[in-house]
Amino acid sequence: MELLYKTILIVHLFCAMLFMGWGFAKLFVIAPIKGTIGKDNFDNLQKELSKRVWKIYPANMMVLILTGTILSMQYLTFENGIFPTTFQTMLIIKVLLAYGIGVKVVFSITKRLLFKIKNAEDPNPVESSAYYYIFTVGVAIVLLAKLMFLI
Template identity: 35%
Template sequence: MAALYPYFLIVHLICAIIFLGFIFTDVVLFSAVRKKLGDEMADKMFGAISSRGIKIMPLCLLLLVITGGGMLSIYVNSSVGYFETSQQQFLMFKVLLALLIVAMVITSLSCKFLGKRNPIGKIIHPVALILGFGIVLCAKLAFYW
């Protein structure tokens, strides 16, 4: 697994930038567009962008989980432990935050495919943005704390 680590890291970082960038754009930038240009124009713009995002984001999230798990297995495993060091504790908290995002995405996609109303539709992007920043913070603190 150590030989694949650099490749996993590159794919992981690219996917994280795309994923958080998309969510940041929706939460921060489109709220400003909505205020300046109105709901109709903002909905059209977001509709055009999100039609592509719905195709890309699940794959991006899947790659984030796979590559993150691969990299995590070097630092957290049965031979080195799971919660023994502060690094492992930060990384496991990062996993918890990531699993919350995955659960929200699975819920949203399930509602979409089943044709049901999404109960977390209004809050998923702001919550995912906060959790995403928490994940980035945990990743940095794990290696520098």
């Protein structure tokens, strides 16, 4: 059972790195080069990157949520109430934040894939607050994950 848990944990961490890495790249690598390479080149770069990312992004997000749920069930017990320990309280906060990101991403994926809304391509992160929200909450989740085992 411990080998299964560790395997799921490794898959979860890998998916989280991909997820957070794309957010970091969009906000701190791709967006700042717009003025350097020009608007047309920037739009082409963003379009090509988005095509590649959207091939793995939905599946990565689903695996991330599934593995996170499995991992959290290992520690969540409600025998002594909802918030019996600091660890469980932090875990519940972390899970709620993660599901908040999940809802935002699922909405975005649904809008893009099912409704085919005009101009539903991956927006410029400077023009979209979603990337800032997702990246900020993602950083908070990582910090909570580390603090949970320290406190």
